[in-house]
Amino acid sequence: MSGKKAFVIGHPIAHTRSPLIHGTWLDTHRIDGSYEAIDVAPDELPRFFERLRSGEFVGGNVTIPHKEAVFALCDDVDPLAKTIGAVNTLVVRDGKISGTNTDYLGFLGNLDQNAPGWSEGLEDAIVLGAGGTARAVLVALRERGIGRVHILNRTRENAEGLAAEIGGPFQVNDFAEFSELAPRARFLVNTTSIGMKGTRFPDLPLQKLPNSAIVSDIVYIPLETALLSDARALGLRTVDGLGMLLHQAVPGFEAWFGVRPQVTAELRAKVEATL
Numbered sequence: 001m002s003g004k005k006a007f008v009i010g011h012p013i014a015h016t017r018s019p020l021i022h023g024t025w026l027d028t029h030r031i032d033g034s035y036e037a038i039d040v041a042p043d044e045l046p047r048f049f050e051r052l053r054s055g056e057f058v059g060g061n062v063t064i065p066h067k068e069a070v071f072a073l074c075d076d077v078d079p080l081a082k083t084i085g086a087v088n089t090l091v092v093r094d095g096k097i098s099g100t101n102t103d104y105l106g107f108l109g110n111l112d113q114n115a116p117g118w119s120e121g122l123e124d125a126i127v128l129g130a131g132g133t134a135r136a137v138l139v140a141l142r143e144r145g146i147g148r149v150h151i152l153n154r155t156r157e158n159a160e161g162l163a164a165e166i167g168g169p170f171q172v173n174d175f176a177e178f179s180e181l182a183p184r185a186r187f188l189v190n191t192t193s194i195g196m197k198g199t200r201f202p203d204l205p206l207q208k209l210p211n212s213a214i215v216s217d218i219v220y221i222p223l224e225t226a227l228l229s230d231a232r233a234l235g236l237r238t239v240d241g242l243g244m245l246l247h248q249a250v251p252g253f254e255a256w257f258g259v260r261p262q263v264t265a266e267l268r269a270k271v272e273a274t275l
């Protein structure tokens with residue numbers, strides 16, 4: 001019986017699926033702990049950190065709009081979270097608050113589970129987008145040792161800025177170059193918000209990808225974006241974005257409650273039912 005308490009803070013916080021994910025794992029492992037969603041407005045953040053230091057919680061998750069602001073309040077932030085520029089997980093030990101980012105592990109965990117071997121010998125990958133989530137994806141691809149990562153973004157300067165800031169095997173290209181790059185790319189991932197609300201990339205000739213290519217999306221509402229359904233129609237392997245959301249929760253749960261939880265089909269179905 002641990003009675004350990006964890007949380008997710010954000011503002012607003014009503015739509016978070018994290019309590020469902022962690023609550024399911026607490027039940028599965030019969031841990032006497034809790035995980036609650038707490039609405040913390042930006043000006044209340046320092047006071048919430050005082051509460052944290054008092055030892056009330058073992059840690060928790062951080063979501064919009066606090067992912068950058070918590071940097072200044074943590075006692076330490078790990079180097080990859082600094083590179084990604086956002087903290088989504090806090091761990092409290094002996095009154096010390098450590099910040100980390102588990103999105104890149106979530107991205108890798110999802111692909112490793114649903115497309116085993118996807119990164120073996122992968123020389124060329126294409127990343128669509130250069131926003132906040134692209135940072136975690138680029139760090140993940142760099143850490144996995146992918147040969148060359150082509151970044152295609154609506155605003156080229158944003159991609160150039162990101163590539164320079166993160167540093168890695170990155171090459172910025174224009175969308176117009178997709179047809180030339182695609183035949184060598186065995187991995188394609190969308191990190192933009194395109195795909196939500198029925199939106200789609202206007203001109204992306206997926207048929208130029210090799211038959212062995214894996215196409216992934218980080219958008220998970222809807223679960224099957226136009227990009228994924230187009231890829232599937234061409235017979236390509238696809239991995240949707242829901243797994244990233246589920247897998248990013250694993251390291252936090254393990255750090256707080258001492259058990260490494262599994263992303264099971266049952267958990268996925270439970271969360272999918274709420275989309």
Ligand code: NAP
Pocket residue numbers: 106128129130131132133134153154155156158191192193194196218219220241242244245246248
């Ligand atoms: P963001 O920082 O605002 O970045 C948005 C990206 O999308 C930028 O590259 C932007 O290009 C591009 N973009 C937006 N509208 C576009 C349009 N009409 N045409 C072309 N490009 C467009 O967003 P984010 O926080 O990274 O989130 C992106 C998506 O990831 C969201 O749908 C979010 O729900 C999802 N997400 C999923 C997970 C998961 O666990 N699966 C985790 C986090 C986020 P410019 O640079 O040109 O503006």
